[in-house]
Amino acid sequence: MNITNLKNTVIKSTRLMLAATLTGAALMWSSASFAGGTEYDLRVDGLACPFCAYGIEKKFIKTKGVESVDVDLKNGLVIVKTDEGKSFKEDELKIIINDAGFTMKSMTEKAR
Secondary structure (H helix, E strand, O other): HHHHHHHHHHHHHHHHHHHHHHHHHHHHHHHHHOOOEEEEEEEOOOOOHHHHHHHHHHHHHHHOEEEEEEOOOOOOEEEEOOOOOOOOHHHHHHHHHHHHOOOEEEEEEEOO
16 A cells, blocks of 8 residues: 555545544534423523522422523523423513512523
């Protein structure tokens, strides 16, 4: 085998490995993107400290169908992710936020 043939073999092998890796990553990404529920981004007034975040998290975690809650104190944002098939109406989210002692200003909803 001469050097040119060896070089071509290495290039073909590298391309095959790269294609296999990208295909696997694409399959993982596509299955993950269809496996989730809904994400709600809630703008909330009055979030100032970790105790505020804890109070809201506690209310949401007790709610059936809530997968996770993240609170961004700096931006006054509460991010709620639900299990597949669970959705909230805006009024339901306002009640949960109000029960925690805060005011919801706006909401965006997106599928995960």
